[in-house]
Amino acid sequence: MQLEVNIALSIVLFVCLTLLAPLLDGIERKIRAKLHSRIGPPSILQTWYDILKLFSKELVLPEGGLLVPLLVGLLYTLALVTLSIIPYGVPNPFTLGLPDILLVLVLVIALQLLWTVSSLASGNPYATIGVFREAGLGLVNEFFLALSLIALALITGSSSFTGLVGFRLTLSYILLLVVLGIACYVASGRIPFDIGEAEPELASGVLVEFSGPVLGLALYAHYLKRLILYAILADLIVLPFANVLGLASIGVFLLVLVVLWIVFAVVSVVLGRSRIDLAPRSLLKIYTPLTIAYSVLGYLGA
Amino acid sequence: MVDFEPSKQDLEEVRAQLTEKLGHIARSVEYVPGAGILVEVPVKRIREAVKIIHNDLDAYLRTVAGVDERPVKGVFSAYYVFGLDSKHVNIIVVAYMDSDKPSIPSVVDIAPSADWYELEMYDLLGIRVEGRRLYRFILPEDWPEGLYPLRKDVAYNIRPEPSLRSREAISGPRIPVGPYHPALHEPEYFELYVEGERVVDVRYNGFHVHRGIEKLGESRFTYQQVPFLAERICGICGFVHSVCYTQAVENAARIDVPERALYIRSLVLEVERLHSHLLWIGVACHLLGYDAGFMHAWRIREKTMVLAELLTGSRKTYGINLVGGVRKDINRDKIGKVLDTVKWVEDEFKKLVEVITSVPQVVKRATGTGILPKHDARAYSVVGPVARASGLNRDVRRDYPYAAYKEVSFKVPVYSEGDNLARLLVRVDEVLESIEIIRQLLDQLPQGPIMAEELEIPEGRIGVSSVEAPRGEDIHFIITGKGRPYRWRVRAPTYQNIPALKVMLKDAPLADAPLTIASIDPCFSCTDRVVVVDARTRKRRIISLRKLSKINCIGCLI
Amino acid sequence: MENRRDNLLEALKAIRRSIWVFHLNTGSCNACDIEILDVLTPYFDVERFGIKPVASPRHADLVLMTGPVTRKTLPKVVNALRAVPRPRLVLAIGACAVGGGIWHDSYSVSGGVEGLKKVLEENGVEIDKLVYVPGCPARPEAIIYGVAVLLGIAKPKVKEEVVEVK
């Protein structure tokens, strides 16, 4: 009985979150507009309107033929799959007891790689430059993202998010959260780290090649990717308290997710764009000491 | 009151120097009020003359005007206008050429900034410049050979049918980048030759916006209509051009412009500078991915646009200049509004600049990029904020005072680093100086008429006038004619600055290219597109600057 | 014919809430272009109508065209317009684009959108709806009004006036 309720709840949440992703972008646009002293889109539904309009437009196939639309389709599906197995404030029944931290890690990295691959496949001259730039930044960022998630499994002693429930917060865990927070921020392609890819490149680099529904789908996948990254962060914050909160932890999870998105949006508004030779270096400068710190603390059990 | 005159002592000194050094080649040396010291040399000896004036006297090449003077004097002529900033005087070297086969030796190895002028003489007037490579520069590729629009026997509205070749160009994309066509956004582009991410050379492929303005001014328009045409040379600093044109005519015809009109011109020029610099700062922020800076700079700028409309009747292309004065007076009510607005702008701007210069990415990416060393700046005769950021202390408002600028005091900001940050800081300082100038102008505003009573413009006079545009020195050269200018030569500031980009972009990372190109403040819409050519494989890729700089386009920031 | 008009009306309806515009400069003096930028910035902020500029004509619902179409840009303008998916909606902004402007008969321009239309016809590029926005430069409000006219939200106010004097 418990499992069935859980599954039903998870399905409802999954559907809500897929619908929420463009909505959160709409909220972000409203906030950004406020910080620019202007009104902004007529409602927070604007991103939805954009996507729906794109679906109503004709599809002009790029010169590369069906390859790019297929890749975008794959990308979108992969994003949905990833979203379906992450916990929503409570452990997710769809993981079927698999080591879901590692599963999510693999899927997120696959998602990032697929963006890059679609870049190459589009044959857009610009994308080639972008891919190399992204490789430079991604090498640093995804390495630390992976490292942190693996360290997380080691610290909590479980390779599943379930192991986080009731976990007593330690200093090393908090430092780990900071690293993951930055890594997710960078991976979501926000200023100042959108140099290599993400929105500017993929929204105009790959997407420049086609129009209509495929463009809409790619944009949608992009927002989903963002949502997934922030949801993982929100989980890490909320799950340790899940046993105390009970079902309310779902509400807290959603709240934390929205707040994270908004905070990240504000940060990206007040900063400028970095450069390919500067960004990895400054990231290394932040990551290395933090990683050493949480490793040592974690080893000592603090 | 006519434009600024150099002092008698300076004049005598320069004339003595010229006679001494050029005595053996010059046919005549005379002072033409309103233009400068006119030196006539035989066409074969132009190189010697340019060498002496440019290198020994340390004068800047301001412009070169080729003229078809066959109907009047039976010759083609070339006027080289040099500026001797320290003595506040122009030296104009003129050489006359044979009317059948006009040709002149190239001086580009002596004065690199002559490059474009020579190409232009060849392209528009059919004057062969010996000793250098000549190629089609301004006119489209399918323009018929041997048809030179600036010659007097060619009609201004001639429209040869576009050739089949260009029709083919229409029917298929020339560079195979799929549906992404060249020149979609703005019609000018730079070709950057790169090795990996390093820029090794730059070629400018421009003049897509060539609209035949000089020819129109010499044929369809009348003296009092040209100011409106001049204003539309550039939609951002158009008033500069109309002031420069009217001054050139007034200088040539020795027209007395009432003082109040001069003050109003200066006032509107400064308001225009405010809007232009704020615009530039916004665009620079945008190029650095700092869109909040862009939005807030434009929020502040909007007030100056409303102010411009209040003063002139239009947000842009003000249309209040005429030869002999201005059309619109200001009253006490308007003065009050101007003062309120500049106060507000000053406060808001200071706050914004404090924030912009604290954004780490903005500072990091502007520091040490796009460096233009002083000696290169000198060789290319760069102007405006670009020159001042490279340690050249040049400002037309001080060196060749015009309008009401000799009545006000102001600082000329000079930085020696020559990088993008220096150019940003020069403009920031200039905004604050402009506000100060506006206050002084309004404080001293004299009473009286705003239009000269007598307007007689004799034929065959020469007039030179320069105005410090937000982008640098704008210079107009005029030979008066019947009812309209006989020759009207316009040299916009960007014209002088773009060749220097070669130096600024060389060996720099590709990612800095957009900011560096924008840092000379070319009418920014003209800088939007680059062609990247791999120097090793010669493969061409067209990418938009926006993408290069990872900017999705202004759209994505809202 | 009837069918096409219906399609157009439907397409206009579909983009009413979300209009992606592509800015096509055909050799203008920049005054109209900075006014176009101006409508994106805080004071006029067209994002409140769901208008958003895009970098590729492939994504565009509407083309904002400025400038008199100089001879050198002509082939490129045709290419750009060809890349815009149907229905092609064009807003000709400013005196240059509408009527050739102050240099309408100069040797190096083709006299704005009217001259361009002929070339487009010869090359088989159709424009489905064209709205003229006069002004030199067209002020930001005029551009906003032009978009409203294009979408059919506002009726054109200006009418041909012929007065005979006896």
Added chain:
Amino acid sequence: MSLLKPFKLIGIAHRSGVVTVRYPFQPPLVTPEFRGRIRIDASKCIGCGACVNACPSNALTLVDDGERRALNYFIGRCIYCGRCADVCPVGAITISREFELATDNIGDLNSRVIHYKATCSCCGEETTATERMISYVVSRVPVTETYVHMGSRCRKRRFIEGLMMGRGMIYGESER
């Protein structure tokens, strides 16, 4: 903390608030000085063409069509400089503040004032002047009345005739 300094932007945005002008739901940002399209008062216009000569962009043109002469104003080409209003001798042109001129029919952007040309009082052919122009000249300078109603050819002939008569030559010899 210099790292936090960029966040001061939030303060700036908060202080300035939303500045957007909600045109078309709010009045536009137009100052009283704004120059919009011109209006030609047909009841005053005399069809002299002074505005046509002053117009830099040829937005105003005179089109002769037999006995009619049209003063054509093409808004699409107008640069709103207002020079026509400056030079109009009868003050028929006023500058309005209208800027909402967008239309999908380029014909809407034309406006025309059609004048009729005067006929020569002597030979009955059309003169180069409009009837309005003649009455304007007559009202201003009454003495010219005899010549003003003639076409230029007749006027020249009559003048030479007058000259010859004055010198005692025989009438009619002037016609070669």
